[in-house]
């Protein structure tokens with residue numbers, strides 16, 4: 001592998017597992033497999049969309065990549081270097097950050113907007129004078145369309161969309177290369193979602209960012225993603241180019257997810273019959289053996305109960321984990 | 326476009342895009358207000374809390390400044406003058422009565438500061454003794470609460486933030502201390518410490534303050550931090566799940582940063598409120614310990630020891646019991662009411 005090729009992949013995760021110990025009854029705990037053997041890569045400058053029902057482990061993937069949770073096992077490789085030791089993580093924190101889902105709980109109610117935005121700068125001591133700090137804050141606020149009048153206010157004075165902009169400005173403070181966006185628009189009004197997504201797009205272009213963009217519905221990630229990964233119950237079930245997954249979803253779960261996406265054109269809408277899944281998503285505490293989707297899959301066979309099907313490349317760049325493919 | 330009356334047709338004029346000025350008007354915000362300012366505003370609206378606050382301020386100021394211009398001191402026996410026979414007319418004066426020598430001076434045209442609460446059985450001005458007692462009680466309440474606050478804050482925030490085994494062990498210790506019968510422990514500790522400290526302190530500056538007061542502080546430090554620690558731990562446990570804490574950690578912040586920048590500022594209101602509510606309970610404890618003779622060293626008075634002394638002459642001089650009792654009640658009641666007001670103003674959630 002040449003040096004150039006190697007650095008094309010900004011983020012690479014290999015067999016990432018994150019098990020939480022949860023207490024069941026007195027003194028008994030069992031591992032909850034929130035993320036179970038997930039591998040993917042994100043290329044420099046690209047946006048990887050990560051979708052799946054709520055509770056399937058998307059947030060955990062994002063947080064584990066950033067080492068906010070210590071991975072149970074597996075490797076996180078950033079820019080060709082594995083992130084393991086404390087000093088790796090320390091350096092990594094200056095390059096990768098996160099935008100959070102909840103615009104309310106992600107901003108400290110006792111801090112002013114300028115202190116919130118400057119927090120990463122303060123932590124890393126990234127300025128020489130008060131003046132420099134102030135200028136940097138105003139620059140960051142400009143990026144996300146806040147005006148300087150807002151700097152001395154408190155978060156509770158803003159709407160959800162504005163709060164999310166504050167959170168985005170904070171994540172930009174360290175001049176990151178890679179941002180995990182954890183459902184950054186799902187708490188916002190639909191009318192504002194598009195604005196914020198467009199802003200992510202513009203910022204990516206302007207600042208050369210790489211995103212892992214998490215969302216629970218496909219519609220949101222459709223425009224912004226280059227590739228899309230679909231998760232179900234802690235496992236990656238399909239990964240392909242955004243257009244490919246829209247036009248030719250292969251995994252039965254992705255198919256049902258896509259059939260639920262409203263289509264603007266009534267003709268295609270009628271042609272795509274909606275696939276309604278029966279039953280609920282099982283608890284990750286007692287996930288089914290073999291393919292996690294088999295309890296709800298119309299094509300399930302006895303073989304599906306035996307082992308988790310491997311993620312296979314079924315056409316160029318299109319991966320899916322299913323026995324019938 | 327004209328719209329017919331009673332027509333359900335939509336008026337298209339309503340859908341003209343807003344001009345820039347209109348937009349500007351929509352985005353202008355109300356003047357910035359901090360959480361603290363809002364809380365003060367709410368507190369000011371609460372009449373009971375405001376009145377209580379003024380009562381506390383007046384009592385505190387009186388306790389601090391009255392001894393400066395009051396001509397009698399708390400341990401001065403007015404009937405005893407060196408080189409003269411003891412003047413018994415100063416003993417057990419009722420309010421606004423005077424001793425013989427004072428009456429003589431008044432007849433000679435001098436003005437004499439009245440004994441507004443009378444004198445006690447040793448001829449000491451009772452007003453100044455009550456003022457000193459209040460001073461002691463307030464000081465004990467204040468400092469004991471600070472001790473409780475510091476210990477509780479340190480233990481509670483470490484326990485809550487660290488979680489896991491550390492939290493488990495600390496909380497079991499807290500449970501054990503919590504389950505001790507506290508009155509009994511206070512009395513036992515106070516009487517044991519009194520003996521130990523008496524010897525240790527001899528000749529030092531601290532002996533002037535009295536071993537009893539010091540042992541009182543130690544008792545408070547040892548026993549009463551537990552509920553504060555529990556409270557703060559609970560707050561921190563829920564606060565540390567907030568995403569802004571995660572955001573700080575994602576930015577590379579360590580435990581110290583998170584605790585001081587995020588967790589403590591966000592349980593600040595709880596801290597202030599419970600400290601305010603701790604003061605009256607400390608005053609109360611000091612009073613009953615003094616009443617039992619485990620309080621301040623004589624001749625230094627405290628409100629509790631004044632009440633205790635008054636028991637001897639209760640039938641003849643009831644005012645000597647009533648006055649310190651009323652002062653204690655007034656202090657404790659207004660502090661409690663003010664603390665409640667603080668809670669309502671700063672942390673409506675807590676009111677359950």
Ligand SMILES: Nc1ncnc2c1ncn2[C@@H]1O[C@H](COP(=O)(O)OP(=O)(O)O)[C@@H](O)[C@H]1O
Nearest residue numbers: 020032034053054055056057058059060061284
């Ligand atoms: N800190 C934690 N401790 C225990 N279980 C957790 C924790 N965080 C998440 N989980 C569990 O892991 C699973 C995946 O959660 P999450 O990653 O938040 O899903 P998503 O973001 O896709 O909605 C859920 O079942 C959740 O209950």
Ligand code: SF4
Nearest residue numbers: 291294297304322323
């Ligand atoms: S592996 Fe079996 S159960 Fe799983 S999605 Fe494919 S067909 Fe369905």
Ligand SMILES: [Mg+2]
Nearest residue numbers: 058059101183
């Ligand atoms: Mg989530």
